[in-house]
Amino acid sequence: MFQDKKVVFSGVQPSGNLTIGNYLGAIKNFSTFSEEYHCFYCVVDMHAITVRQVPADLRRRTYETLALYMAAGLDPKKNTLFVQSHVPAHAELGWMLNCFTMFGELSRMTQFKDKSQKHADNINAGLFTYPTLMAADILLYQTELVPVGVDQKQHLELARDIAQRFNGLYSDTFVVPEGYIAQTGMKIMSLAEPTAKMSKSDPNPNAIVYILDSKDDILRKFKRAVTDSGCEVRAGEGKDGINNLMTIYRCFTGKTNEEIEAEFAGRGYGDFKLAVGEACADALAPVREEYTRLIADKAYLESVMKEGAEAAAYCARKTISKVNRKLGFVTL
Ligand code: TRP
Numbered sequence: 001m002f003q004d005k006k007v008v009f010s011g012v013q014p015s016g017n018l019t020i021g022n023y024l025g026a027i028k029n030f031s032t033f034s035e036e037y038h039c040f041y042c043v044v045d046m047h048a049i050t051v052r053q054v055p056a057d058l059r060r061r062t063y064e065t066l067a068l069y070m071a072a073g074l075d076p077k078k079n080t081l082f083v084q085s086h087v088p089a090h091a092e093l094g095w096m097l098n099c100f101t102m103f104g105e106l107s108r109m110t111q112f113k114d115k116s117q118k119h120a121d122n123i124n125a126g127l128f129t130y131p132t133l134m135a136a137d138i139l140l141y142q143t144e145l146v147p148v149g150v151d152q153k154q155h156l157e158l159a160r161d162i163a164q165r166f167n168g169l170y171s172d173t174f175v176v177p178e179g180y181i182a183q184t185g186m187k188i189m190s191l192a193e194p195t196a197k198m199s200k201s202d203p204n205p206n207a208i209v210y211i212l213d214s215k216d217d218i219l220r221k222f223k224r225a226v227t228d229s230g231c232e233v234r235a236g237e238g239k240d241g242i243n244n245l246m247t248i249y250r251c252f253t254g255k256t257n258e259e260i261e262a263e264f265a266g267r268g269y270g271d272f273k274l275a276v277g278e279a280c281a282d283a284l285a286p287v288r289e290e291y292t293r294l295i296a297d298k299a300y301l302e303s304v305m306k307e308g309a310e311a312a313a314y315c316a317r318k319t320i321s322k323v324n325r326k327l328g329f330v331t332l
Contacts, residue, residue: 007175008037009143011044011084011134014061018068020209020280021188021198023287024251025149029182031073033147039079040141040312041069046084046091047133050126051119063301068211070304071291082308084137089316093136094129096323100166101132101158109154135159140316142175150181170326174319188248191225194240212288215281222277223270233264233272242269245276252279 010030018027033039043065048058062083074081084090106112106128116123126133138146138159146156156179163174188198192207202208206224213221227241235243235257246260249272255263264272294301324331 005036005038006144007141008033008039008145008147008180009042009138009141009177010040010147011042011047011137012065012069014043014045014048014058014065015200017200018065018211019188019198019200020211020248020284022200023072023211023284024188024248025182026147027069027072027074028251029147030069030079031075033145034075034078037145040143040315041074041079041081042084042137042312043082044084044134044137047130050124050130051115052122063298064295066301066305067291067294068287070294071287072211073287076304076308080308080311081304082312083305086305086309087313087316089140089313089320090133090136092320093140093316093323094133096327097132097136097139097162097166098129100162100169101129101135105158105161106131109158111151111155131155131158132162135162138177139163139174140319141312142315142319143177144175145180146177147180147182153179153181173322173326189240189244191221191241191244194226194244209280211284212291213284215285218281218284219274219277222273222280225273225276227269227273231268233267233269234261242272245272249276249279252276252283 010026012026030039030041043062045058045062066081066083069081070076109131112128112130115127119127134152134155135158138156139162146159148156156177160176163176167173167176190196190198190202190204190207191209192202192204196202198208200208200210206221209218209221222245225241225245227245228239230239230242233242233246235246246257249255249260250257264275321331
């Protein structure tokens with residue numbers, strides 16, 4: 001699609017409260033693709049409405065999510081940043097791909113099963129076909145690489161299957177995308193229960209560190225982090241709390257486990273927790289500052305959305321035209 005560059009696409013749910021797990025596992029990596037690839041990062045508001053949303057909150061979080069990604073280092077001049085509902089081609093291709101996706105395939109999606117249990121009063125068709133809309137997001141831009149968390153691997157596999165099926169029936173139409181599952185930080189665990197993933201839906205506020213938490217909050221949460229009865233800062237089996245803190249410290253400082261063990265030899269858990277808190281707070285301070293500046297400037301955020309949507313729509317149109325022709329739609 002771009003003579004010179006391959007395409008990266010990823011979608012992010014408009015939820016303002018992103019955690020350091022999201023930051024280390026996804027957002028921080030996003031900007032590393034910008035030089036080598038043409039990157040599309042999309043705030044997926046149409047996916048969000050598969051569960052009930054308060055309209056004012058959805059609107060606010062759409063701005064917040066864009067601002068947060070920009071604050072975390074995504075430059076709108078180097079990446080196409082846009083909002084899904086601003087490019088109707090997503091819904092268009094989503095419909096077409098529904099006709100090439102099997103009921104059985106969608107029934108097997110673990111996210112659908114989980115969410116249907118969680119929202120038993122609202123198992124709507126959109127929740128069911130969520131993965132075909134996601135496939136449309138990806139395939140519209142002839143995407144080569146899709147950075148996602150492990151939880152989205154199954155959806156990505158389905159997108160590949162749909163692309164291959166369509167290509168098989170109508171000759172080459174879509175690039176078959178590859179997933180890129182982040183290595184570092186993909187498993188940041190809860191600070192309160194270090195055997196479970198740090199999740200923004202955790203009811204215990206001390207379990208989660210948000211990207212936008214104040215320095216005081218960050219230090220307090222790390223101080224209270226659950227560890228074990230030992231006292232030596234050393235990675236090891238059964239030391240889930242310490243292992244998790246070491247992962248976080250590694251991600252923020254770039255140090256290795258050996259370096260960390262040497263740094264804290266003979267110093268105990270208290271010192272270590274404080275150091276992890278400080279490293280985290282220091283790394284996030286500039287992100288928070290930039291976010292505060294951006295979120296106050298709605299006009300600028302809207303101009304970014306607008307330019308992003310125009311650039312995305314232009315590329316999406318080419319794929320839609322191709323698909324229309326292949327399917328046998330009359331084109332005028
Ligand atoms: N389903 C993804 C999630 O919940 C978000 C998403 C939507 C996405 N469309 C996408 C991710 C396309 C990658 C590519 O995290």
